[in-house]
Amino acid sequence: MSLTVLMNAGPWLSVPPPGYGGIENVIATLVPELRRLGVRVVLASVESSSLPVDEKVSVFADGQFAALQRPYNQVCGIAQAHLAWVVRELHSRDDIDLVHDHVEAVGLATLTAMGPSGPPTLHTLHWDLAKHPALYGSLDGGDRVRVNGVSASQLARAPLALREHSVGHVHLSTPLAVDADRRPRPEKGEHLLILGRINPGKGQDVGARLAHRIGVPLVLAGPVGPYHRPADLAAAGDEARQNPDVRFYLDEVAPHVDGDLVRWIGTVAGQERDDLLAGARASLFPLRWEEPGGTAVVESLALGTPVVATSRGCLPELIEHGRTGLLTADEAELDDLVLAADLLDPDECRRVAAQRFTPAVMAQRYVELYQRVREPATAP
Numbered sequence: 001m002s003l004t005v006l007m008n009a010g011p012w013l014s015v016p017p018p019g020y021g022g023i024e025n026v027i028a029t030l031v032p033e034l035r036r037l038g039v040r041v042v043l044a045s046v047e048s049s050s051l052p053v054d055e056k057v058s059v060f061a062d063g064q065f066a067a068l069q070r071p072y073n074q075v076c077g078i079a080q081a082h083l084a085w086v087v088r089e090l091h092s093r094d095d096i097d098l099v100h101d102h103v104e105a106v107g108l109a110t111l112t113a114m115g116p117s118g119p120p121t122l123h124t125l126h127w128d129l130a131k132h133p134a135l136y137g138s139l140d141g142g143d144r145v146r147v148n149g150v151s152a153s154q155l156a157r158a159p160l161a162l163r164e165h166s167v168g169h170v171h172l173s174t175p176l177a178v179d180a181d182r183r184p185r186p187e188k189g190e191h192l193l194i195l196g197r198i199n200p201g202k203g204q205d206v207g208a209r210l211a212h213r214i215g216v217p218l219v220l221a222g223p224v225g226p227y228h229r230p231a232d233l234a235a236a237g238d239e240a241r242q243n244p245d246v247r248f249y250l251d252e253v254a255p256h257v258d259g260d261l262v263r264w265i266g267t268v269a270g271q272e273r274d275d276l277l278a279g280a281r282a283s284l285f286p287l288r289w290e291e292p293g294g295t296a297v298v299e300s301l302a303l304g305t306p307v308v309a310t311s312r313g314c315l316p317e318l319i320e321h322g323r324t325g326l327l328t329a330d331e332a333e334l335d336d337l338v339l340a341a342d343l344l345d346p347d348e349c350r351r352v353a354a355q356r357f358t359p360a361v362m363a364q365r366y367v368e369l370y371q372r373v374r375e376p377a378t379a380p
């Protein structure tokens with residue numbers, strides 16, 4: 001296929017990300033598969049990105065993630081500096097067939113503002129946008145700028161301006177799903193795991209109280225705001241409380257973290273993360289927000305760990321109740337479901353992941369959407 005895509009990853013983290021980084025992980029998973037399908041990829045990211053691509057453009061040397069804690073106008077300023085560079089690039093060359101943009105709000109606004117001179121653009125929505133309609137004004141890029149969601153439920157909740165420009169959804173995937181059904185069955189431990197940012201929406205406080213009630217060990221893995229290790233948070237002092245996720249952890253979760261039954265181990269990566277997930281008796285998602293895409297959900301299935309969750313956001317699309325996990329609309333039922341999850345078959349979870357959530361499946365679907373976005377532009 002002869003197609004050149006400018007993949008706009010944004011200025012926040014390198015690709016692949018050093019640890020936590022949902023969007024950057026999606027790009028790191030998608031790009032190798034696209035290239036295997038013959039797509040030429042120009043990555044707009046930061047200089048320190050190490051993902052093999054056909055070409056790289058960047059304005060910042062390193063990821064600007066720490067700046068995300070600053071006031072919103074400064075955050076936008078950094079995104080705009082990156083986007084201005086991307087637009088300059090697009091004006092100075094004519095080999096880009098399509099932009100695949102991942103930069104929340106600012107990316108879409110900037111690329112739309114290019115008007116008819118801009119290339120066809122697909123903007124992937126990564127977040128739950130229902131509460132932020134103001135971030136997305138009307139899209140007047142005509143058919144040139146389209147959006148896709150990472151789940152049907154995310155799109156259904158998105159502001160009207162986005163839904164009107166949607167070309168569908170693409171579920172997230174994981175490299176862990178490749179041949180997942182052929183790997184030996186992992187040894188299961190006693191622990192439950194919540195893998196993700198410590199944040200009220202992810203519900204670690206609900207999980208911690210549940211663990212104490214039923215006496216099952218719970219491991220919490222993920223960053224608290226900008227802090228990746230418990231020691232870093234402990235050393236940070238009172239200033240750290242300015243971050244809402246830090247306040248949530250200290251006030252709602254930490255009182256239940258006894259270092260024995262409930263532990264917060266900070267951010268995990270690589271083999272350590274995979275072993276922890278594969279060895280868990282179940283992954284817990286006691287969600288209080290509408291989870292838009294749920295990478296950690298598909299990773300859990302790929303590693304043969306059933307999911308127990310509140311049925312919010314994309315969970316009912318990803319989990320088949322009674323086969324790969326157990327879902328409930330009622331938080332109070334989670335205790336029973338955690339215990340019942342021992343009856344689910346880890347191999348079935350891996351089989352489903354190997355069919356539905358491989359990077360190849362995701363890339364194939366994106367190529368279809370790229371064609372759909374380009375159709376109006378290429379029509380005679």
Ligand code: UDP
Nearest residue numbers: 021022195196197221222267268294295296
């Ligand atoms: N993650 C990780 N280490 C951690 C916590 C999370 O590698 O300690 C990864 C996790 O495996 C997943 C991503 O971060 O790939 C989180 O993406 P998800 O869509 O689950 O949640 P988000 O944070 O984007 O809402």
